[in-house]
Amino acid sequence: MSSAQPALEVESIRKMYTEHDGVREVSLQLAQGEFLTLLGPSGSGKTTALMAVAGLTDLDSGSIRVSGKDVTKLPPSQRDLGVTFQNYAxxxxxxxxxxxxxxxxxxxxxxxxxLSQKVDSMLDLIGLGHAAERRPKELSGGQQQRVALGRALIYEPDLLLMDEPLGALDRNLREQMQREIKRIQRELKATVLYVTHDRDEAMSMSDQVCIMNAGRIAQIDPPQKIYHEPNSEFVARFLGDANIFGARVKSKNADDYVVELTSGAATGLTSHRTFSEGDDVRIMCRPERTEIVPAGEEGAYVRARIEHISYYGNCFRVNGECLDTGASVIVETQQHSLPEIGATIGLRWAEESAVLLGEG
Amino acid sequence: MVSTQTVPVEHMTAVTVRPKKRRLSWTQRFSLWGSLGYLAAFFVIPVGALVLNSFQTVDGWTLTNYAQVLSDGYYLGIFWETVRIGFISTTITILLSYPVAAFISRLSNRGVALVMVFVILPYFTNTVVRTFAWIVILGREGALNSFLIAAGIIPEPLQMLYNELGVMVGLVYVFLPLAILIQFAVMRGIDTNLLRAAETMGASKVRAFFKVYLPLSLPGTIAAALLVFIECVGAYITPALMGGQGNTMVAQIIERQVRMGLDFGTAAAVVVILGVVVSGIYVLYDRITGMTKLFEDNS
Known part of the structure; x- marks a missing residue:
């Protein structure tokens, strides 16, 4: 990552439309050939950030460099970028x-x-050689998307910006197009900055996922890491279901912590973030890494009452309520002999499966 | 949105079954015969009567009316003059209305509502009244001349009325709102993201305009030009009130023939010839630019 010139460097950009709406502060870097997704709820500033990089939105402050060249003051036509728009344009x-x-x-x-050779080879790459003479409105949504992608990549821009490219497509087509976009991106070794509000899309396509909230970056990390090691409750919950329990730091030894849950049980875990003894913290564990054990069993961290069980084919999902705090818990399990609804169960997890989150 | 569902074969065969003769419902019949009746009463019958009239004199069926009109340099001169003034006025109208329509089409819904009031406002007044307003402005002792003299720009009043200039000012003024409205309707449908997209691909704003906005807005502009031209060559009030002796237009000689000569046959022939000329221009326009494009969905 550090060897070559970064394809994109965004430094403390700010663009507020109103007091609450826009980008408050965003800095990020994108290496050559990397696929980074800005993911966040609507109004989190992800599209504004993208449009600022494209030059279609002027900044309040901050700077943007593409392949080392400062483009902050340049019009979109001189930034050497490819852009695909939500409605394909x-x-x-x-x-x-x-x-x-x-x-x-x-x-x-x-x-x-x-020129015509270049167009022909792009037609091949996007698989639309047979439709070359058609007008856009004679194409399906997926085909239009591929033309938009091809048009943005044909001049080999330093960076491709994609604003919710699959938002208008239905579910099945969307997954197919995700693979298609990845294939084309790999083939051309394109660097991509991608915006979406669909977490599955972000997780399945990206090298790095950047979660945005209220105009700031909440966390940037590779998909696996950001899913299992979120740095805040917001990120944890935004990426999927999460069991979160209140706890207090009992003792620490370098990165190894012993914390006491509200339920009284103690557990050890490792965190690279710094907490002090006596700090109020929270523990997060994903449903598929949370295990159900008999309620009385030694080593159960939390006790809960089962409220609902649903079958998903590849697993059961068990919803429950924590007996100590009333918090809702959720477990995904492949175990077939489950206690009945209303029964009290114990929950535990492997030490490495849990993450310490700060307060707030 | 295009559906990606495939229709199973057995369902498709059901669709290809011969359609049954359907009886029209009462409401369908009413609207069908109603609109046909309306067309007949207010278009086919009067125009038909006019065409028949043009082939008649007191002596019966004849082509004399046409021969008379087409062999007379006076009539031909007026036809030429009418088309020429119509063409110049249309060009000026389009040049003035295009930027205005483009500007309005970019406004918010509220902005459009507000500005459109000012565009349509002149229609609340009768054309004759509005034309007299221009006479007050452009006359020898009118507002514009007084201002220009007072400002020391000209020593003597300019002749701006009762000549070609007067006719053109009047025509442009009367048909400007029409041209703005028609072009606005098309321009409002142009996705401004297209211009942004063109810019990201390296196009300057000027190039984006000529390569994207202009071709997309052209159908509206052509339609506006066509309608304005047709209105101009058929105009009566404006040339009558603001033109001079040398600026007689076709509608005026038609009126003169009927009112002074009671020569309905010749008048009808002039109308039919004018109609053919205008239709010819329409067909030519359509051949060159494809008017039908206007009715395509460009979204």
Whole structure:
């Protein structure tokens, strides 16, 4: 990552539309060939951040460098970026071929034969050779998306920005297009900054996921890490179901902590974040890493009453209520002999499965 | 949104069954015969009567009316003059209305409502009254001349009325709102993201305009030009009130023939010829630019 020039460096950019709406402070870096997704609820500033990189939104402050070149003051036409828009923004008066040729003709870097060869090979890559002469409105949503992608990549920009590209497609098509986008991205070794509010999309496509909340970055990490080691309750809950319990730090030895849960049980775990003895903290454990044990068993950290059991084919999901705190808990298990609804169960987890979260 | 569902084969065969003759419901019949009746009463019959009239004189069926009109340099001159003034006025109208319509189309819904009131406002007044207002402004002792003299820009009043300039000012003024409204309707449907997209691909704002906005807005502009042109060549009030001796237009000679000569046959022939000329221009326009594009869904 550190060897080459980063494809994108965003430094403390700020753009507030109103007091609450916009980007408060965002800094991030993107290495060549990396796929980074801005993920967040609507209004978290992810699209604003993307549009700022594209140059379609001017900044209050901060700076943006693309391949080492400061583009903060440059218009979009001089940033050498590819952008795909939510509604594709294909030119309705031009055919698929003409849409793909548009940026090449505009930039005048290639002409004549070379230009039409480039268009042909892009048509192959996006699998639309048979539809080259059609107008955008004669294409399906997925095909339109592929034209938009091809048009943004045909001039080999330093960086591809994608704003919720799959938002308008239905579920099945969306998964197919995710694979398609990844295939094309890998083939062209494109660097991508991607915006979505769909966490599955973010998790399945990205090298790095950047969770945004209220105009700031909550956490940037690879998908696995951000899922299992969130740094806040917001991130934990945004990425999926989470069991979160109140606790207090009893003792620590370097990164090894012993904490006491509200239920009175004690557990050890490792955290690279710094807490002091006596700190109020919380413990987070994902449902599929939480185990059900008999209530009285030694080593059960928390006791809960089962409220609901649902079968999902590959697992059971057990919803319950924590007896000590009333917090809701959720367990995903493949275990088939489950206690009945209303029964009291114990919950535990392996030490390495739990994460310490700060208060708030 | 295009559905990706595939229709099973057995369902498709059901669709290809020969359609039964359907009886129209009462409401369908009413709207069908109603609109046909309306067309007949207010379009087919009067226009038909006019066309028949053009082939008649007191001596019966004849082509004399056409021969008379088409062989007379006076009539031909007026036709030419009418088309020429119509063409120039239309060009000026389009040049003035295009930027205004483009500007309004970018406003918020509230903004559009507000500004459109000012565009439509002139329609609340009768054309004759509005034309007299221009006479007050452009006359020898009018507001504009007085201002220009007072400001020391010109030593003597300019002749702005009862000549070609007067006719054109009047025509442009009367048809400007029409041109703005038609072009606005098309421009409002243009996705501004397209311009942003063009810019991200390296296009300057000027290039984005010429390569994206202009072609997408052109159908509206052509439709507006066509309608304004047709209105201009058929205009009566404006040339009558603001034109001079040398600026007689077709509608005026039609009126003169009926009122002074009671020559309905010749008047009808002039109308039919005018109609053919305008239709010809429409067909030409359609061939070159494809008017049908206007009715395509560009979203």
């Amino acid at each position: 294909l030119f309705p008066h031009l055919s698929v071929r003409e849409n793909l040729a548009f940026p090449l003709k505009t930039q005048k870097k290639v002409k004549g034969r070379a």
